[in-house]
Amino acid sequence: MRKIWVIARKEWAEVFKNRFVLFTVIFMPLMMTALPLIILYTMGTPEEMAGFSAADMPASFADLCEGLSSETCGQYFIVSQFMLLFMLMPLAIPATFASYSIVGEKTTRTLEPVLATPVTTLELLAGKAVAAALPAIGATWLSFSVFSLGVAILTEGPGLLRQVTGPLWLFAIVVIGPLLAVAAVSIAIMVSSRANDPRVAEQISMLVILPLLGLFFAQISGLIFINETMILWMAIGVAVLDVGLLAFATQLFQREAILTRWK
Amino acid sequence: MIVVKGLTKRFGDVLAVDGLDMEVKPGEIFGFLGPNGAGKTTTIRMLSALISPTSGEAKVAGYEVGREDNEIRRNVGILTESPGLYARLSAERNLSFFAELYDVEDVAGQVERYLRLLGLWDRRGDVAATFSKGMRQKLAIARAMLHEPKVLFLDEPTAGLDPEMARLVREFINELKDRGRTIFLCTHNLDEADRLCDRIAVVNTRLLALDTPEALRAKLYDRVVVIHLSAASPAYEKVVSEQSFVRSVEIKDNKLVVGLDDPERNNPELIRALVDAGADIQFVGELRRSLEEIYLRLVK
The missing domain is CATH 3.30.70.100 (Alpha-Beta Plaits)
Structure with a gap:
């Protein structure tokens, strides 16, 4: 456990000196927090929402508005389109971070001295995973807190804030967020172990956001609406996926192949 | 200190090391010479438990390669062909990271000791990217020594260094020998091998000769x-x-x-x-x- 922490600290010390990574970790959460707040500020005013009725909503969404005024329901409809962005963060940030982790060490020839130490493959990968996942989770939670604060400031009454910080989204951000981060990290480490070029590793790793992006567009186009059942199934699915991905990533990390095939 | 019997490594159809038999005595500087592609680095990697042999057996510091790899890693230090330092980290941070991975008890003390010993203490806070090639090589040697290994594998320790720096490194290698370390030296600098090594093995996939430089001459x-x-x-x-x-x-x-x-x-x-x-x-x-x-x- 101690060595996992040693590796994670080293990763942070090194990676946070990389401006590109720093930019990703800071800029992405900033943008994804600001976007829904700006939209809420411009489109979710009482005047804009005045003529809005829950009956205008798709039936699957109207269920989520139970007990809300039509104005709050309208605001919630707008905001909920962007809530998935808070689940995109724990996918995208660690993918950038972790995709560099192995291939970066290959290119700088630092991996061989590390593998010569009595560190196990599991400790090494776990250290890199923790280093990639924790800042992403932290940034997501912080962004979500700022967003909630913004909602409290921009809206009248506790209706929308209660919806946004209700069990559905709280579970999504606090539980599914980290699970998604683990999935992203596992995939990025797998790609990074096999890739020879950091740029290629990063581009391939970023494909991990595609399923969630699909969900995002499906919701925007009104095909689906995230509800409790969906979130619960998503959590179970991602948790199962994580176990498989972690095991596979550890299997795929072949010390010998990495050392001898890398030129 | 190192006993090798029939050590063989094959990468697909390519035979990199072919039935190597040799013994390295405790406290000696053992030169390992051969042309490019002769299997020198592969042998070092097998003996430092980085890769596993295809066949044959080897014991390093009393531990069996392939069975007690973590113990081997604890007891050997390796200077790889390229220094492989974290360019964005300071010299001190580079060493403390490895000291922690090697479970060194007094990390700060040991890091200071080797930074001073190799004349890098005044530059401890500077990132490795700002170091000259010689300084990087010295830092990499310090890294290999942090956990006081019984056996030290040095792959081209003076490659690319200016004569003055190369001499400093050679003097340091001799000092290490005086302190009882066993040194396995891979080099293309034959004059260096002649001056430093107690015994020399010449390999080209397989072992061609092994003896003291004088005995080989004779x-x-x-x-x-x-x-x-x-x-x-x-x-x-x-x-x-x-x-x-x-x-x-x-x-x-x-x-x-x-x-x-x-x-x-x-x-x-x-x-x-x-x-x-x-x-x-x-x-x-x-x-x-x-x-x-x-x-x-x-x-x-």
Whole structure:
């Protein structure tokens, strides 16, 4: 456990000196927090929402508005389109971070001295995973807190804030967020172990956001609406996926192949 | 300290190391020479438990390769071909990271000790990217030494260093030997190997020769004595060739180049015969074959 922490600290010390990574970790959460707040500020005013009725909503969404005024329901409809962005963060940030982790060490020839130490493959990968996942989770939670604060400031009454910080989204951000981060990290480490070029590793790793992006567009186009059942199934699915991905990533990390095939 | 029996490594169809047998004694500097692609780095990687052998067995510091790899990693230090430092981290941070991975008890103390020993203490806070090649190499050597390994694998420790820095590194290697470390030295610098190594193995996928530099010279070449004369002549050559112990003789400029089995015993008699024949001898020396000549003869 101690060595996992040693590796994670080293990763942070090194990676946070990389401006590109720093930019990703800071800029992405900033943008994804600001976007829904700006939209809420411009489109979710009482005047804009005045003529809005829950009956205008798709039936699957109207269920989520139970007990809300039509104005709050309208605001919630707008905001909920962007809530998935808070689940995109724990996918995208660690993918950038972790995709560099192995291939970066290959290119700088630092991996061989590390593998010569009595560190196990599991400790090494776990250290890199923790280093990639924790800042992403932290940034997501912080962004979500700022967003909630913004909602409290921009809206009248506790209706929308209660919806946004209700069990559905709280579970999504606090539980599914980290699970998604683990999935992203596992995939990025797998790609990074096999890739020879950091740029290629990063581009391939970023494909991990595609399923969630699909969900995002499906919701925007009104095909689906995230509800409790969906979130619960998503959590179970991602948790199962994580176990498989972690095991596979550890299997795929072949010390010998990495050392001898890398030129 | 290192015992290797039939060590073989195959990468697909390519045989990188073929049935290596050798033994490295505790506290010796063991030179491991061979052309590019001879399997030197692969051997070092197998002996430092970075990759596993295809067949054969090896024990390093008393631990078996393939079975006690973590113990081997704890007991060996490795200087890889490239220093492999974290360019964005300071010298101190580079070392403390590895000290922690090696479970060094007094991380700060040990890091300071080696930074001072290698003259890098004043630059401890500077990132490795700002270091010269020699300083990076010294930092990499410090990293290999942090956990006080019993065996040190050095792959081209002076490659690309200027003569002054290379000498410093060689002196440091000698100091390590004096402190009882076993050093396995891979180098293309044959003069360096000749000066540093107690014994030398020449490999080209398989082991070609293993002995002390002197013994290798004796095995491959006659000992040759060069007699400088004020004026060499065929008459003197004839006098020399008439001696029963002389194996060969030739005149080069004003020098007689004489092959002998045992110069210590034969020289006095040879000199007497030449003086009696009227030769003016200016001085006598032994022609020492360079390790390069031995190496080239072995690998060709």
